[in-house]
Structures are given as structure tokens and as C-alpha cells.
Amino acid sequence: MKTLGQAAPQGMLVRVMCRQREKAGFFVASDLANVNGHGRSFESLKFRCKECEVVDCGAVPFEDDRDRVNKKRIVWRPVSM
């Protein structure tokens, strides 16, 4: 799994981790695909950490655990940069 276009149809999430603080945020892969393009690889995605004001975040795809309905996640909305 390398691109947003591969992850989006499977309803996957993308975890974005700030390398400065190791704080993670979550995106829906299809949201990111709409904004950044389906051909974008996870490695090429750039995110600005809202707290550190630096672009030093790593993005990795992961499968949403649908069984855990009680677990709430904050899902970020993508913005074009």
C-alpha cells in the first residue's frame, strides 16, 4: 500500500505523527485523496503540525478498527498547502 488511491476505496485511515512531539492525528484516506490526489504516496505527503508550526510529520496508512465503536478519534480535515 503506497498511494492514497489504493487506501481510499478500502476506507482506510491515515495516521499523521508529528516527529517533534510524537503527537498523532488521523485523516480519512479518501479525504486526503480528494485534496492531494489519488496518486500521491504516503511518503510524499506533507503536513504542518498545528502546535509546532513545523512541517515534520510522517504519514502512515492503517486500517480502521470498526469493532471498537466506543473509541473516539479526532479526525483532521485536510487543507491544501
Ligand SMILES: [Zn+2]
Ligand atoms: Zn508538533
